[in-house]
Amino acid sequence: xxxxxxxxxxxxxxxxxxxxxxxxxxxxxxxxxxxxxxxxxxxxxxxxxxxxxxxxxxxxxxxxxxxxxxxxxxxxxxxxxxxxxxxxxxxxxxxxxxxxxxxxxxxxxxxxxxxxxxxxxxxxxxxxxxxxxxxxxxxxxxxxxxxxxxxxxxxxxxxxxxxxxxxxxxxxx
Numbered sequence: 001x002x003x004x005x006x007x008x009x010x011x012x013x014x015x016x017x018x019x020x021x022x023x024x025x026x027x028x029x030x031x032x033x034x035x036x037x038x039x040x041x042x043x044x045x046x047x048x049x050x051x052x053x054x055x056x057x058x059x060x061x062x063x064x065x066x067x068x069x070x071x072x073x074x075x076x077x078x079x080x081x082x083x084x085x086x087x088x089x090x091x092x093x094x095x096x097x098x099x100x101x102x103x104x105x106x107x108x109x110x111x112x113x114x115x116x117x118x119x120x121x122x123x124x125x126x127x128x129x130x131x132x133x134x135x136x137x138x139x140x141x142x143x144x145x146x147x148x149x150x151x152x153x154x155x156x157x158x159x160x161x162x163x164x165x166x167x168x169x170x171x172x173x
């Protein structure tokens with residue numbers, strides 16, 4: 001699957017909005033019958049467009065009231081040392097995202113904790129002991145303005161064909 005068409009795009013949009021749709025509901029919403037819709041969903045999964053399905057849990061409801069953004073500075077960035085740091089970060093369930101970043105620092109983490117004391121203990125007992133970590137720079141979320149996992153898909157929509165101007169032979173202006 002090299003590219004997606006309008007049906008694939010509609011499937012992705014509907015599944016982002018509600019991944020619990022049955023195949024019959026999804027097929028009806030995107031204008032396909034059930035069998036072709038199912039085949040398309042499987043093809044999108046196989047091609048890596050759909051990586052999985054999950055429930056979005058309200059972190060405050062489960063007692064994780066603190067969201068921190070932590071920039072990690074490292075001593076050096078050699079391949080083996082960086083791989084060890086990446087592996088150690090992946091093992092920390094409190095770290096919900098980790099990105100390589102440009103500018104100062106090497107990684108930007110999103111970390112959740114019950115409260116500020118819990119974050120402080122995690123930072124001192126876990127983050128500061130990660131391999132090759134030189135320093136931490138932390139900012140705390142004071143409130144979420146937008147928190148969505150849905151990706152914008154408008155750029156995938158088929159582009160309308162540009163009208164071709166007909167050349168008029170022998171026309172005098």
